[in-house]
Amino acid sequence: MSGALKIGLVSISDRASTGVYEDKGVPALRDWLAAALATPFELVTRLIPDEQPQIESTLCELVDAAGCHLVLTTGGTGPALRDVTPDATLAVADRLMPGFGEQMRQVSLHYVPTAILSRQVGVVRKQSLILNLPGQPKSIKETLEGVRDADGKVIVHGVFASVPYCIQLLDGPYIETHAAIVAAFRPKSAIQPKDGQ
Numbered sequence: 001m002s003g004a005l006k007i008g009l010v011s012i013s014d015r016a017s018t019g020v021y022e023d024k025g026v027p028a029l030r031d032w033l034a035a036a037l038a039t040p041f042e043l044v045t046r047l048i049p050d051e052q053p054q055i056e057s058t059l060c061e062l063v064d065a066a067g068c069h070l071v072l073t074t075g076g077t078g079p080a081l082r083d084v085t086p087d088a089t090l091a092v093a094d095r096l097m098p099g100f101g102e103q104m105r106q107v108s109l110h111y112v113p114t115a116i117l118s119r120q121v122g123v124v125r126k127q128s129l130i131l132n133l134p135g136q137p138k139s140i141k142e143t144l145e146g147v148r149d150a151d152g153k154v155i156v157h158g159v160f161a162s163v164p165y166c167i168q169l170l171d172g173p174y175i176e177t178h179a180a181i182v183a184a185f186r187p188k189s190a191i192q193p194k195d196g197q
């Protein structure tokens with residue numbers, strides 16, 4: 001499974017999906033990826049309510065039919081009864097990637113004491129990585145990028161640092177990032193030389 005990088009973005013919100021407020025989830029994800037990725041990519045976007053069957057079918061469609069290498073969800077990860085994104089994600093998972101949820105909560109604790117309320121998970125379905133991000137639009141940058149000190153040095157790695165190598169291990173495309181936003185980490189043996197080097 002390779003080809004051009006394809007990324008699914010799913011905003012899960014009862015109110016944004018019914019027009020009570022404007023969806024800021026998909027635009028925040030799109031803007032962050034546009035700034036962070038050096039590799040060209042194609043997006044498939046969805047805005048849906050907090051309904052478990054609809055979340056499950058959307059994730060399956062994006063992975064199985066659209067062929068997304070990465071799917072990022074935002075919203076519905078908390079403990080409220082209608083927050084069912086992690087449950088839907090686990091229901092369509094082939095394998096769990098517990099490090100992603102653990103690291104996102106670590107990062108988020110630097111921003112909000114309620115970080116532990118997010119039940120967000122990372123999973124693999126087929127050869128696609130699916131990550132749940134919290135619903136607060138600002139949490140997208142926080143969890144993907146990590147925490148920096150006053151001098152701009154990364155003190156807690158955001159989870160996106162591990163996404164390119166994960167997708168490479170799943171036989172997806174080779175993803176390069178802009179290090180000023182997030183540096184992609186790979187073992188030396190997995191680094192591909194740039195053209196002409």
Ligand SMILES: Nc1ncnc2c1ncn2[C@@H]1O[C@H](COP(=O)(O)OP(=O)(O)OP(=O)(O)O)[C@@H](O)[C@H]1O
Nearest residue numbers: 011013014015016022023024025075076078135136
């Ligand atoms: N798609 C979105 N666009 C803009 N703001 C959002 C969006 N999703 C969530 N938020 C903001 O982040 C907060 C926490 O998100 P959460 O996923 O818990 O939403 P919620 O309170 O369950 O409501 P809803 O599902 O109707 O967005 C929301 O109360 C809202 O202020």
Ligand SMILES: Nc1nc2c(c(=O)[nH]1)N[C@H]1C(S)=C(S)[C@@H](COP(=O)(O)O)O[C@H]1N2
Nearest residue numbers: 075076077078108114118134135136139142
């Ligand atoms: N980085 C980050 N993580 C965060 C937050 C945040 O603002 N920033 N909000 C927390 C709160 S208040 C809740 S309830 C949970 C779940 O949020 P969700 O239901 O919007 O997904 O995410 C937590 N994680």
